[in-house]
Amino acid sequence: MSVIVRKSLLELIFTGAFMKRWNDKLRPMELVEVDKQAHKMLVAWLLFVINSRDMDVARRRALGEAVVEGGLFDYLYRLVITDIKPPVFYKIKENREDYRKLTEWVLSELTPRISPLGPEFRERMTAYLMEPEDKGLARRILQASHLYASYSEFKLLKAINEMDHELTGIEQSFLDRLGALSDIRGVSDLLDEEGTVLGKFARMCGRLRFQKRWSQTPRVPETSVLGHMYIVAAYSWFFSIEVGACRARMQNNFFSGLVHDLPELLTRDIISPVKGASPEMADLIRDYELRELERVVLKPLRDGGYEDIAGRMAYFLGLEVGSEFKSSIQRDGCIEEVTSAQLAANCNHDSLDPKDGELLKVCDSLAAYIEAHTALRNGISSDQLHQALYRIRQRYHDNPTVAGVQISALLADFD
Template identity: 75%
Template sequence: MSVIIRKSLLELIFSGAFMKRWNDKLRPMELVEVDKQGHKMIVAWLLFLLNSHDLDVARKRALGEAIIEGGIYDYLFRLVITDIKPPVFYRIKENPEDYKTLSKWVLDQLRPRIMPLGEEFMEGMNEYLMQPEDKGLARRILKAAHLYASYSEFKLLKSINTMDHELIEIEESFISRLESLRDLEGVSALLNEDSNVLGGFARMCGRLRFQKRWSQTPRVPETSVLGHMFIVATYSWFFSMEVGACRARRQNNFFCGLFHDLPELLTRDIISPVKGASQEIGDLIHEYENRELLRVVLTPLKDGGYTDIAARLEYLLGLEVGSEFKATVVHNGIIKEASDRQLAGEYNQDSLDPKDGPLLKVADSLAAYIEAHTALKNGISSDQLHHALYRIQQNYNKKPVIAGVQVSALLADFG
């Protein structure tokens, strides 16, 4: 069965923006599932790079794919079991038969909306959920990333929940479970984030949950830059499946989506009309972003001994070619631009490390479209939201197919 991305699947992925976390605790701000997943997958990427140095290329590609797919499976699972408190869920997980029953029910709930991804995806998710105690490297990396991201949230609300009897037990559980994963390279740095550049970078990325998109436009739900990056990454993965991207290209597209708005740590979320007001303003913002990215993120990582991570971020963010939205390959060690036709043809091979900039832009635009469309559907009407929908529709009416994705037809499904 071929993969065909549908409106219902895109809306399912977006629905994590509604899903409240820690909703039995006093919170300084709303903490939502899609933000946590974004933070988790950023940390999983860091641990993936650090723990794959000694792997050959094929095994490294397989590990990257297992981490991304496992992260998406986990997210889809959590969208369905949202109301089960962690202690209750862990008790269910202790009983294999109960856990299999719950997993089968979750798959039945998801099946109508994820069937467009094909039988292979369904079988992969079924196998993943039915073997919860797999001790493989991908699972352990995802577990460590999950614990770190959840612990980061816990520390945000710890100081205002001093009266809560569960607090000490929850923190001890986070620390002991992370300690059990110290053999993974990078986990010690995460546990000592105040004195380590890697831990500092992971914590810095988590701050993107504080930055709200469309900050001058009321919306329901509000979305953060961190959650948006995860949504774009997931959309990029699905579209990569749809267009038959090779393994390296799929992974690059996912991780590029996961970091494409990283510069907004340094500039905040500057809306498109401001960036596009003139060529000079756009160039000025881009220059400032790159300078601050080098000063605050890339140089500290390099000075701290994480040159591979810094180099990979530079490639994903398209610093060599001027934009993350340009298609690139690495040919004989040199990064160069490519066309959609080349990526779909002779450049669609792992050895060239291809990355789909235009496909990423499609995913980014669709995520913005769904944010605006959902807010309007929920009764929040504003000129900015209507204008955003109109602008995106007009852009893709002029060029309905981008990077092999039938964007205009997909937008038509939203009415």
């Protein structure tokens, strides 16, 4: 069966931007599900790298795949069950029959959206969701990452909810459950946000939820840079399935999407017209990003003993080839730029560690298109939004298929 990613799945992934979190607490800002999922998966990537150091290539690749797909399954499940409070959900999970019934209903709701991904995807998702216990390293990494990301949100609203009788119990629950997972390498360091490089970096990543995209254009919903990175990562995974990417390429595409806007921690969201005003302007911005990325992120990670994390991040961001949107492979210890055609023809092999830069750009454009399209559909009339849709459609008008994805036909479904 051929796999084709449909508009309905892309829109479903985006709905996490509407889904409010901590909806019964006073909040300093709206906290939404897609931001939390992005922070969770960034932390899951860190823990995956650290805990796979001693593994052979096959085990490491299997663990990475389990972490990515498990995270996507959890997110899709969460989008359907929406705002069930955690204590209620945990009670449901304790009763296997109740949990089975709930999960069967969730799968029936998701089936029309995920069926184009093929029966194997649904079978893997069913097997994952029907086993609620947190067994295996991948599940425990995801559980620790989920708790860390949720606890980070809790600390944002703790100070303004001092009169809430639930706060003490909620915080202790986070600490107890994270403590039970402290045997996973890196978890204790994550919790020490002041004293460890890993903790500081994880907290820094979470700050991208404060940074809104399209900052001068009113939109409903608003999306953050953090949430946008997760949406692009999810799209990259699904399109990787569609184009028949090898396992290493699929994981690289997901994690590249997950970090592709990380330099905006250092520059904020500079809009495309400014970046493209002149070649000199683009070069100046790029040079500044690289210097600050090295100073604030990569060097501290290397100095703190996380050379592997810094190295993978540099590869995902395309530092060796000049852009995250350029495709690349690693051959004989050297990073080489390749085209999408070369990647599909003779570089789609795990041993070459391939990464789809052009596919990443397609996913980035699709995410921006859906952001603008959704805002217009929700009644926000704006020249900037209309112009964004026009520019993206024109970009692919004369090049309707990019990196194996029929992007022009997909955009036409939104008309």
